[in-house]
Amino acid sequence: MNEVDRNDRIVAAAGRLPEEISPERDLWPGIAETIDRPQRARWTPMFAQAAAVVLLVGASSGLTYLAMQDDPAPAAIVAPDLLFEPASYSAGYALGPEYLEARSEMSARLDEELARLSPEARDDVEKNLAVIRSAIAEINTALDDEPTNRLLQQLLLNAYQDEFALMRQVGGLTNRVMSRQDI
Amino acid sequence: MIASNELERGGEAEWIARAMRADTGAFESLYRLHIGRVYGLCLRMTGSVAEAEDCAQEAFIQAWNKLDRFRGDSTFGTWLHRIAVNAVLGRMRKSKREHDRIQLVADTEKPPVTEADTGELRDLAEAIDRLPEGARHVFVLYAVYGYSHEEAGGMLGIAPGTSKAQLHRARRLLAQQLEDTRLES
Numbered sequence: 001m002n003e004v005d006r007n008d009r010i011v012a013a014a015g016r017l018p019e020e021i022s023p024e025r026d027l028w029p030g031i032a033e034t035i036d037r038p039q040r041a042r043w044t045p046m047f048a049q050a051a052a053v054v055l056l057v058g059a060s061s062g063l064t065y066l067a068m069q070d071d072p073a074p075a076a077i078v079a080p081d082l083l084f085e086p087a088s089y090s091a092g093y094a095l096g097p098e099y100l101e102a103r104s105e106m107s108a109r110l111d112e113e114l115a116r117l118s119p120e121a122r123d124d125v126e127k128n129l130a131v132i133r134s135a136i137a138e139i140n141t142a143l144d145d146e147p148t149n150r151l152l153q154q155l156l157l158n159a160y161q162d163e164f165a166l167m168r169q170v171g172g173l174t175n176r177v178m179s180r181q182d183i
Numbered sequence: 184m185i186a187s188n189e190l191e192r193g194g195e196a197e198w199i200a201r202a203m204r205a206d207t208g209a210f211e212s213l214y215r216l217h218i219g220r221v222y223g224l225c226l227r228m229t230g231s232v233a234e235a236e237d238c239a240q241e242a243f244i245q246a247w248n249k250l251d252r253f254r255g256d257s258t259f260g261t262w263l264h265r266i267a268v269n270a271v272l273g274r275m276r277k278s279k280r281e282h283d284r285i286q287l288v289a290d291t292e293k294p295p296v297t298e299a300d301t302g303e304l305r306d307l308a309e310a311i312d313r314l315p316e317g318a319r320h321v322f323v324l325y326a327v328y329g330y331s332h333e334e335a336g337g338m339l340g341i342a343p344g345t346s347k348a349q350l351h352r353a354r355r356l357l358a359q360q361l362e363d364t365r366l367e368s
Contacts, residue, residue, distance in 0.1 A: 020219030
């Protein structure tokens with residue numbers, strides 16, 4: 001038997017190894033324990049973190065406003081693709097179709113980009129996305145209880161913007177404008 | 184058997200839809216359906232029962248957290264495998280004890296062979312476990328689970344050409360090992 005035949009035989013034999021192997025113990029209880037943790041328990045620290053970010057941004061904006069109060073109004077120089085329109089809030093908010101379309105496109109592109117990243121970088125991006133998406137889910141849950149809470153609405157908007165920014169950072173290509181009125 | 188498989192697949196789509204709506208019972212059904220292939224992959228890749236159990240658990244927890252991102256571009260099983268490979272790679276990067284692991288397997292732990300691995304297959308399973316990490320991962324994905332070099336490379340974060348080179352290396356090393364085993368017996 002020559003070397004090529006022998007190597008092919010090894011690959012063929014490996015194909016006969018069982019693909020399914022039952023673990024010696026049931027792993028489900030450990031998984032269930034993790035995924036069954038109450039959402040509320042995870043939501044609180046995340047809410048606190050998000051609220052801290054909002055406070056920081058608010059404080060920073062306030063300081064900037066105070067510092068600029070005596071100066072003549074500066075000319076606004078804003079790159080077109082960074083332009084955000086004012087938000088309009090109401091109890092019946094929903095994601096706009098344009099935003100959903102852009103998000104869907106970016107998600108598809110994100111997967112392609114992720115496939116090109118090293119496993120380590122891909123892990124980092126996926127973990128960050130998971131944190132943001134978990135925050136979105138938890139804020140939405142809280143909004144079910146308090147649909148008119150403006151702080152929660154603001155947090156939700158921020159979380160969607162973070163998600164969008166991260167996807168855009170990875171995809172790196174889109175020029176779509178995210179409109180606050182879409183949310 | 185075919186009817187049973189079709190029933191399982193039909194049930195799978197329903198379970199996925201329900202799990203996406205946070206139904207843990209449906210997710211447990213998905214776990215029961217796929218744990219064999221996920222654990223098998225983890226065991227063949229890590230060569231350690233304890234690490235394979237941890238990786239398989241981690242894979243299903245990650246899958247639960249990422250369910251909203253599953254869009255059916257691949258089968259659910261392939262999607263789970265991709266997550267499991269990431270779990271294995273992440274764990275190995277963190278522990279950085281591949282060298283120790285080889286020692287551990289050689290000295291104390293029973294190799295990841297199963298009851299179904301008998302005779303020649305048992306020798307092969309043991310030889311696979313002794314392969315260097317990169318070659319072992321490619322060989323397991325390509326030869327045992329039937330993924331293409333593009334798919335295996337995508338899961339491992341390496342180019343298809345690198346996957347081919349690792350496979351070539353794995354086959355050469357396995358041939359040597361199996362020849363040594365034959366001569367010893």
